[in-house]
Amino acid sequence: MxxxxxxxxxxxxxxxxxxxxxxxxxxxxxxxxxxxxxxxxxxxxxxxxxxxxxxxxxxxxxxxxxxxxxxxxxxxxxxxxxxxxxxxxxxxxxxxxxxxxxxxxxxxxxxxxxxxxxxxxxxxxxxxxxxxxxxxxxxxxxxxxxxxxxxxxxxxxxxxxxxxxxxxxxxxxxxxxxxxxxxxxxxxxxxxxxxxxxxxxxxxxxxxxxxxxxxxxxxxxxxxxxxxxxxxxxxxxxxxxxxxxxxxxxxxxxxxxxxxxxxxxxxxxxxxxxxxxxxxxxxxxxxxxxxxxxxxxxxxxxxxxxxxxxxxxxxxxxxxxxxxxxxxxxxxWEKITDGKELVLKHPDATICSTQVDNKCVIWDGVNLKEKTSFKNCVIATNTEVNSFSRIFNSIVMNNVTIKEKVAIENCIICDGAIIENGCKLKGCIVGSYHTVEEDSEHTSEVLTESDRLMEF
The missing domain is CATH 3.90.550.10 (Spore Coat Polysaccharide Biosynthesis Protein SpsA; Chain A)
Incomplete structure (x- = not known):
């Protein structure tokens, strides 16, 4: 029955x-x-x-x-x-x-x-x-x-x-x-x-x-x-x-x-x-x-x-x-999930950095190199962050590559983006698969694949 x-x-x-x-x-x-x-x-x-x-x-x-x-x-x-x-x-x-x-x-x-x-x-x-x-x-x-x-x-x-x-x-x-x-x-x-x-x-x-x-x-x-x-x-x-x-x-x-x-x-x-x-x-x-x-x-x-x-x-x-x-x-998290364990650092992530605070969430496949710094951020699947870079109060999505000496604060970096050496980003949204040119500085912008700013 x-x-x-x-x-x-x-x-x-x-x-x-x-x-x-x-x-x-x-x-x-x-x-x-x-x-x-x-x-x-x-x-x-x-x-x-x-x-x-x-x-x-x-x-x-x-x-x-x-x-x-x-x-x-x-x-x-x-x-x-x-x-x-x-x-x-x-x-x-x-x-x-x-x-x-x-x-x-x-x-x-x-x-x-x-x-x-x-x-x-x-x-x-x-x-x-x-x-x-x-x-x-x-x-x-x-x-x-x-x-x-x-x-x-x-x-x-x-x-x-x-x-x-x-x-x-x-x-x-x-x-x-x-x-x-x-x-x-x-x-x-x-x-x-x-x-x-x-x-x-x-x-x-x-x-x-x-x-x-x-x-x-x-x-x-x-x-x-x-x-x-x-x-x-x-x-x-x-x-x-x-x-x-x-x-x-x-x-x-x-x-x-x-x-x-x-x-x-x-x-x-x-x-x-x-x-x-x-x-x-x-x-x-x-x-x-x-x-x-x-x-x-x-x-x-x-x-x-x-x-x-x-x-x-x-x-x-x-x-x-x-x-x-x-x-x-x-x-x-505890109330939302009724006490489910919160995994801040995925076991399949490679974390060589010694400066990852307890407000960060690191997903699987992430590679954080030495001499990097992270505060209050989400780093999603298969993202790589190279040495001498820092990411504060930001969301970084899948398959992102962040080169050396990059400073990112209060940003959203979308899938597949590449942030070249020496970039400084504050309050920006970087669109999917967009490459930010070396040593460039941007504040409160939306950077798109076509290298144009999108207006809200």
Whole structure:
């Protein structure tokens, strides 16, 4: 006998990192080094901690071998089933989920590959189960900002904000939209305010892009190909539908033109008759203040789980966030991994330097020559640093060659770059496979392969 699992996990890692293209031009975003592990390891390990034994990882087809090889080296135990997308296909997150329809047999947890946090996911699961939710979303309080200079040209980093309304009594998510959609005023429907009398509007919560979705939501998504984004389109649509009531007859209709279902959303959001009978027979109610029955008889119910304020968590979806999370990962490692051993110096690294502080992470295959100095930096796979060079507060990615008498401070050096003798770099981003000329000096620049500066 086989038993259906309660949840299936999907990690979305097919994004091209367009917001941080300075460092992802030739590298999968999900493999950016964050401390001792590639970025995608963190959500995968988080799912492993939560009890998942299997996960579907959505990636681009041409990056599969590179990602697979990188993950095999991490020792991750969760079984990974790869779902690939052709490089020339432009699929949004909702499109990717729709593509997996035939593989998804139960309720689904959707996770972004750029999520790094020490949050306990059981609070989200419990909220979803308790109310038999249609959708439950994980939200984070913003991290305390610390003064740090992000590599590259000086620019103002504008934070994207969402407007999120949550019923404080029930944790119902009753409104979700981007703040940029409203110029100066926001008017909530009177019916919403009458129904949910204890609403609090937030403008600073961070959507973690972790969602629990009822199986019927996946069926509905399959039938409606107009949705491209989960966060930008599908979730706000379903949140809004909570205010509606089902028509007297809400059955999926088989289209004569197309074989797909084209019925109303309430045809998919049906509740089990036994569950309804039990609820009607009980004295339970999710709210107080009126005589309405539990959940106001809503068949569509969306919830928000707001993590405790002391939770460390962020999405590595901007250069500023990547730099910030990378700088904090060692301090938060124990809570993020629930005590997993932190290997600062990989046993396969050759370290001849005597000046490597305890804030440095040295990956496999690295060769650090004598008379070199390192403070608070990540040196990734197969990088070589030659004598009389120093690297402070920087991230150096794979297969980088740093020649002699080089000084690097507050920089990001991308895959395959070559830093020639005598260079001095401060606050710079060096693009993949770019060669920095001998004895050159650069400050707060983006140096690209074409030897041109990229403007933000």
């Amino acid at each position: 086989t038993f259906q699992v309660e949840f299936q996990a999907v990690v979305l890692a097919a994004g091209k990192g367009s917001r941080i293209s300075e460092i992802t031009t030739t590298k999968p975003k999900c493999l950016l080094p964050v401390g001792p592990m590639p970025l995608v390891w963190y959500p995968l390990y988080k799912l492993e901690q939560a009890g998942f034994t299997d996960v579907i990882l959505v990636i681009l087809e041409h990056q599969k071998s590179e990602i697979q090889s990188a993950l095999e080296k991490t020792g991750i135990e969760i079984r990974i089933e790869y779902a690939t997308i052709a490089e020339n296909e432009e699929l949004g997150t909702a499109d990717s989920l729709r593509m997996l329809y035939d593989r998804l047999k139960s309720d689904v947890m959707v996770v972004s590959c750029d999520f790094v946090s020490d949050v306990d996911l059981h609070g989200l699961f419990n909220l979803f189960r308790m109310h038999d939710a249609s959708i439950a979303s994980l939200l984070l309080h913003p991290q305390q900002s610390e003064a740090s200079v992000v590599p590259g040209p000086k620019s103002k980093h504008k934070m994207e904000r969402d407007l999120i309304a949550i019923d404080q009594q029930t944790s119902r998510l009753v409104f979700l939209a981007s703040a940029s959609d409203f110029e100066s005023e926001l008017t909530l429907p009177r019916s919403l305010l009458k129904k949910h009398t204890n609403i609090k509007m937030y403008s600073n919560l961070i959507d973690s892009h972790i969602y629990l979705l009822k199986k019927w939501v996946i069926k509905y998504l399959k039938s409606e190909d107009s949705f491209s984004s989960i966060k930008g389109e599908l979730i706000p649509h379903i949140v809004k539908k909570q205010l509606s009531k089902p028509p007297k007859t809400a059955e999926p209709r088989e289209s004569i033109v197309s074989p797909k279902d084209s019925g109303d959303i309430f045809a998919y959001a049906k509740e089990d008759d036994l569950d309804l009978a039990i609820r009607e027979a009980s004295a339970y109610n999710d709210h107080i203040g009126d005589l309405k029955p539990a959940y106001h008889q809503d068949t569509i119910r969306c919830y928000a789980y707001v993590a405790p304020k002391d939770t460390f968590g962020a999405r590595v979806n901007t250069l500023m966030n990547y730099w910030s999370v990378s700088g904090k990962i060692i301090d938060h």
